[in-house]
Amino acid sequence: MMDYLTRNPIAIEPLLAAVQSPERGGTCVFLGTVRGDDEVTGIAYSAYDEMAVAEIKRILDETQARFTSARVMLQHRLGLVPLGEASIAIAAAAPHRDEAFAACRCVIEEVKKRLPVWKKELHADGTTTWVDPSGKQVARGLHDR
Amino acid sequence: MPTVTVRFFARYAELAGRDSIALAVPAAATVGDVLARIRQEIPEAGALPDRPLTALNLRQVRLDAQVKEGDEVALLPPLAGG
Numbered sequence: 002m003m004d005y006l007t008r009n010p011i012a013i014e015p016l017l018a019a020v021q022s023p024e025r026g027g028t029c030v031f032l033g034t035v036r037g038d039d040e041v042t043g044i045a046y047s048a049y050d051e052m053a054v055a056e057i058k059r060i061l062d063e064t065q066a067r068f069t070s071a072r073v074m075l076q077h078r079l080g081l082v083p084l085g086e087a088s089i090a091i092a093a094a095a096p097h098r099d100e101a102f103a104a105c106r107c108v109i110e111e112v113k114k115r116l117p118v119w120k121k122e123l124h125a126d127g128t129t130t131w132v133d134p135s136g137k138q139v140a141r142g143l144h145d146r
Numbered sequence: 147m148p149t150v151t152v153r154f155f156a157r158y159a160e161l162a163g164r165d166s167i168a169l170a171v172p173a174a175a176t177v178g179d180v181l182a183r184i185r186q187e188i189p190e191a192g193a194l195p196d197r198p199l200t201a202l203n204l205r206q207v208r209l210d211a212q213v214k215e216g217d218e219v220a221l222l223p224p225l226a227g228g
Contacts, residue, residue, distance in 0.1 A: 033228050049155050049220055052204040053227075077227060089228050109228060117201065117220070118227030119156035131157045133224045 005057040006050060008080040016092040020072040027098035029105040033089040035082050040125040044132075046079045046088055049117035053077070060111045064104055071095040071104035077118060088120075147172060148215040152184060157223045158198070162191050171213065177202060178209035180219050194221065 003015050013030060021028055035044050057075060064073050075091040082088045089112065093105035122130045147170040154162045162184075169183050177200050184191045199222040202211050206222075213219060 047156055048227075049153070049201070049222065052201055052220065055204045112228050113225070115206070115225070116227030117155065117222050117225060119223055120226045121156070131223070132226050 003074070003076065005054050005076060006048060007076055007078055009078070011076050011078055011087045011090045013090060013092070016074050016076060016090055017094075019074040020092045020094040022072070022094070024096060025070075025072065025094035025101075026096055027101040028092065028094040029098070029101040030093075031089075031091040031105050031109055032087045033109070034087050035084050037084050039122075041084065041122045042125055043081050043083045043123045044088065045081050045121045045123060045129075046077075047119050047121075048077070048079055050079075052117045056115050056117065057112075060108060060115065064107045064111070067107065068093075068095065068100050068104040071100050073104050073108050075108055075112070077112075077116070079118075081123070148175070148213065148217075150180060150213050150215075150217045150219055152180060153218060153220045155220065155222060158194060158221050161193050162188050164188070175213055176209060177207055177211045177213060177219055180213060181209065181221075184221075198222065199224070 003019060061073050065071060071093055073093045077089045091105050091108045093101045095101040095104060120132045122132055149168055149170050151166055151168050153166045159165050171180055171183055200207055201220040201222055203218055
Protein backbone atom coordinates (compact mmCIF):
# COMPACT_ATOMS: atom_id res chain seq x y z
CA MET A 2 0.00 0.00 0.00
CA MET A 3 1.54 3.33 -0.99
CA ASP A 4 1.63 6.40 1.23
CA TYR A 5 -0.89 9.10 0.43
CA LEU A 6 1.51 11.79 1.65
CA THR A 7 5.19 12.02 0.74
CA ARG A 8 8.06 14.43 1.27
CA ASN A 9 9.89 13.14 -1.80
CA PRO A 10 9.29 13.72 -5.53
CA ILE A 11 6.18 11.85 -6.65
CA ALA A 12 6.75 8.72 -8.72
CA ILE A 13 3.95 7.99 -11.20
CA GLU A 14 4.58 4.28 -11.77
CA PRO A 15 3.38 3.13 -8.33
CA LEU A 16 0.17 5.15 -8.82
CA LEU A 17 -0.42 3.48 -12.18
CA ALA A 18 0.28 0.07 -10.69
CA ALA A 19 -2.34 0.74 -8.01
CA VAL A 20 -5.15 1.38 -10.51
CA GLN A 21 -4.38 -0.47 -13.73
CA SER A 22 -5.62 -3.94 -14.65
CA PRO A 23 -6.28 -5.83 -17.89
CA GLU A 24 -10.01 -5.04 -17.79
CA ARG A 25 -9.42 -1.28 -17.37
CA GLY A 26 -8.58 0.00 -20.83
CA GLY A 27 -8.48 3.72 -20.04
CA THR A 28 -6.06 5.34 -17.63
CA CYS A 29 -5.95 9.02 -16.83
CA VAL A 30 -3.26 10.84 -14.82
CA PHE A 31 -3.58 14.35 -13.41
CA LEU A 32 -0.52 16.23 -12.14
CA GLY A 33 -0.66 19.51 -10.27
CA THR A 34 2.70 21.27 -10.57
CA VAL A 35 4.16 24.40 -9.01
CA ARG A 36 3.61 27.38 -11.29
CA GLY A 37 6.07 30.27 -11.62
CA ASP A 38 3.68 33.15 -10.93
CA ASP A 39 4.96 36.41 -9.41
CA GLU A 40 8.59 35.32 -9.13
CA VAL A 41 7.63 32.25 -7.13
CA THR A 42 10.62 29.97 -6.70
CA GLY A 43 8.82 27.16 -4.91
CA ILE A 44 5.93 26.33 -2.61
CA ALA A 45 6.20 24.92 0.89
CA TYR A 46 3.26 22.57 1.52
CA SER A 47 2.12 21.63 5.00
CA ALA A 48 -0.78 19.50 6.19
CA TYR A 49 -2.83 18.26 9.08
CA ASP A 50 -1.34 14.87 8.28
CA GLU A 51 -3.72 12.59 10.17
CA MET A 52 -6.82 14.31 8.80
CA ALA A 53 -5.37 14.55 5.29
CA VAL A 54 -4.81 10.79 5.22
CA ALA A 55 -8.34 10.15 6.54
CA GLU A 56 -9.82 12.60 4.03
CA ILE A 57 -7.92 11.08 1.10
CA LYS A 58 -9.24 7.63 2.05
CA ARG A 59 -12.79 9.01 2.17
CA ILE A 60 -12.40 10.81 -1.19
CA LEU A 61 -11.03 7.68 -2.91
CA ASP A 62 -13.74 5.46 -1.39
CA GLU A 63 -16.53 7.86 -2.33
CA THR A 64 -15.19 8.25 -5.88
CA GLN A 65 -15.01 4.49 -6.37
CA ALA A 66 -18.54 4.12 -4.98
CA ARG A 67 -19.73 6.67 -7.55
CA PHE A 68 -17.71 5.32 -10.50
CA THR A 69 -17.99 1.64 -9.72
CA SER A 70 -15.78 0.33 -12.55
CA ALA A 71 -12.99 2.80 -11.82
CA ARG A 72 -9.98 2.58 -9.53
CA VAL A 73 -8.39 5.80 -8.26
CA MET A 74 -5.23 6.61 -6.31
CA LEU A 75 -3.49 9.80 -5.31
CA GLN A 76 -0.35 11.05 -3.67
CA HIS A 77 0.21 14.57 -2.29
CA ARG A 78 3.71 15.92 -1.73
CA LEU A 79 4.56 18.00 1.35
CA GLY A 80 7.54 20.18 2.21
CA LEU A 81 9.31 22.40 -0.31
CA VAL A 82 8.27 21.66 -3.89
CA PRO A 83 10.42 23.44 -6.51
CA LEU A 84 9.00 25.12 -9.63
CA GLY A 85 7.67 22.69 -12.20
CA GLU A 86 7.57 19.69 -9.88
CA ALA A 87 4.34 17.94 -8.95
CA SER A 88 2.62 18.64 -5.66
CA ILE A 89 -0.13 16.14 -6.41
CA ALA A 90 -0.63 13.19 -8.73
CA ILE A 91 -3.90 11.36 -9.31
CA ALA A 92 -4.33 8.20 -11.37
CA ALA A 93 -7.70 6.83 -12.45
CA ALA A 94 -8.32 3.72 -14.52
CA ALA A 95 -11.62 2.38 -15.85
CA PRO A 96 -12.81 0.10 -18.65
CA HIS A 97 -13.40 3.16 -20.86
CA ARG A 98 -11.97 6.67 -21.03
CA ASP A 99 -15.10 8.61 -20.09
CA GLU A 100 -15.25 7.05 -16.66
CA ALA A 101 -11.48 7.36 -16.13
CA PHE A 102 -11.53 11.09 -16.92
CA ALA A 103 -14.64 11.66 -14.80
CA ALA A 104 -13.26 9.78 -11.80
CA CYS A 105 -9.93 11.62 -12.01
CA ARG A 106 -11.74 14.99 -12.20
CA CYS A 107 -13.94 14.04 -9.27
CA VAL A 108 -10.89 13.29 -7.08
CA ILE A 109 -9.07 16.58 -7.78
CA GLU A 110 -12.24 18.64 -7.23
CA GLU A 111 -12.87 16.97 -3.85
CA VAL A 112 -9.21 17.43 -2.89
CA LYS A 113 -9.54 21.16 -3.57
CA LYS A 114 -12.63 21.36 -1.36
CA ARG A 115 -11.67 19.06 1.48
CA LEU A 116 -7.96 18.33 1.93
CA PRO A 117 -6.37 20.06 4.96
CA VAL A 118 -3.21 21.16 3.14
CA TRP A 119 -1.75 24.67 3.01
CA LYS A 120 0.79 26.35 0.82
CA LYS A 121 3.28 29.11 1.40
CA GLU A 122 4.82 30.64 -1.71
CA LEU A 123 8.53 31.43 -1.64
CA HIS A 124 9.56 34.43 -3.72
CA ALA A 125 12.86 35.32 -5.37
CA ASP A 126 13.32 38.29 -2.99
CA GLY A 127 13.19 36.01 0.06
CA THR A 128 9.63 36.88 1.11
CA THR A 129 6.93 34.27 1.70
CA THR A 130 3.17 34.41 1.27
CA TRP A 131 0.38 32.13 2.42
CA VAL A 132 -2.03 31.39 -0.41
CA ASP A 133 -5.79 31.33 0.07
CA PRO A 134 -8.09 28.77 -1.63
CA SER A 135 -9.07 31.02 -4.53
CA GLY A 136 -5.37 31.44 -5.34
CA LYS A 137 -5.31 34.98 -4.04
CA GLN A 138 -2.31 35.87 -1.89
CA VAL A 139 -2.90 36.76 1.73
CA ALA A 140 -0.03 38.79 3.10
CA ARG A 141 -1.54 39.97 6.36
CA GLY A 142 -5.31 40.20 6.67
CA LEU A 143 -7.26 37.08 7.42
CA HIS A 144 -10.16 35.91 5.35
CA ASP A 145 -12.89 33.55 6.34
CA ARG A 146 -13.88 30.88 3.87
CA MET B 147 -15.02 19.40 32.89
CA PRO B 148 -13.99 17.64 29.67
CA THR B 149 -10.55 18.43 28.29
CA VAL B 150 -10.06 18.80 24.56
CA THR B 151 -6.93 19.36 22.49
CA VAL B 152 -7.04 22.20 20.02
CA ARG B 153 -4.60 22.19 17.10
CA PHE B 154 -3.57 25.11 14.95
CA PHE B 155 -2.16 24.85 11.46
CA ALA B 156 -0.24 26.95 8.93
CA ARG B 157 -1.09 30.66 9.21
CA TYR B 158 -3.25 30.12 12.27
CA ALA B 159 -0.35 28.41 14.09
CA GLU B 160 1.83 31.42 13.28
CA LEU B 161 -0.86 33.76 14.59
CA ALA B 162 -1.44 31.82 17.79
CA GLY B 163 2.29 31.31 18.30
CA ARG B 164 1.75 27.61 18.98
CA ASP B 165 0.64 24.34 17.39
CA SER B 166 -1.74 23.16 20.08
CA ILE B 167 -3.31 23.79 23.47
CA ALA B 168 -5.25 21.61 25.93
CA LEU B 169 -8.41 23.28 27.21
CA ALA B 170 -10.97 22.34 29.85
CA VAL B 171 -14.45 23.21 28.62
CA PRO B 172 -17.93 22.90 30.16
CA ALA B 173 -19.89 19.70 29.58
CA ALA B 174 -21.83 19.78 26.30
CA ALA B 175 -19.64 22.59 24.97
CA THR B 176 -19.62 23.11 21.21
CA VAL B 177 -16.74 23.77 18.84
CA GLY B 178 -17.91 27.40 18.86
CA ASP B 179 -17.59 27.45 22.67
CA VAL B 180 -14.08 26.02 22.36
CA LEU B 181 -13.24 28.81 19.93
CA ALA B 182 -14.50 31.40 22.42
CA ARG B 183 -12.29 29.85 25.15
CA ILE B 184 -9.29 30.00 22.82
CA ARG B 185 -9.84 33.72 22.33
CA GLN B 186 -9.79 34.14 26.13
CA GLU B 187 -6.70 31.99 26.64
CA ILE B 188 -4.60 33.22 23.72
CA PRO B 189 -4.85 36.97 23.10
CA GLU B 190 -3.20 36.59 19.66
CA ALA B 191 -6.09 34.36 18.61
CA GLY B 192 -8.24 37.48 18.49
CA ALA B 193 -6.94 37.86 14.92
CA LEU B 194 -8.61 34.60 13.84
CA PRO B 195 -11.69 34.96 11.63
CA ASP B 196 -15.05 34.93 13.42
CA ARG B 197 -16.01 31.63 11.85
CA PRO B 198 -12.92 29.69 10.82
CA LEU B 199 -13.09 26.30 9.17
CA THR B 200 -13.02 23.69 11.94
CA ALA B 201 -12.55 19.95 12.27
CA LEU B 202 -13.47 17.58 15.08
CA ASN B 203 -11.66 14.24 15.28
CA LEU B 204 -10.39 14.50 11.68
CA ARG B 205 -13.68 15.58 10.06
CA GLN B 206 -14.85 19.04 9.09
CA VAL B 207 -17.70 20.17 11.34
CA ARG B 208 -19.86 23.20 11.92
CA LEU B 209 -19.40 25.36 14.99
CA ASP B 210 -22.46 23.84 16.67
CA ALA B 211 -20.88 20.35 16.84
CA GLN B 212 -20.60 19.14 20.45
CA VAL B 213 -17.27 18.09 21.95
CA LYS B 214 -16.50 15.46 24.59
CA GLU B 215 -13.55 14.37 26.73
CA GLY B 216 -10.43 13.64 24.70
CA ASP B 217 -11.67 15.17 21.46
CA GLU B 218 -9.31 16.88 19.03
CA VAL B 219 -10.53 20.18 17.60
CA ALA B 220 -8.59 21.74 14.73
CA LEU B 221 -8.70 25.25 13.32
CA LEU B 222 -8.05 25.13 9.60
CA PRO B 223 -6.97 28.10 7.48
CA PRO B 224 -8.54 28.25 4.00
CA LEU B 225 -7.65 24.94 2.35
CA ALA B 226 -5.09 25.06 -0.45
CA GLY B 227 -4.33 21.43 -1.33
CA GLY B 228 -3.70 20.10 -4.79
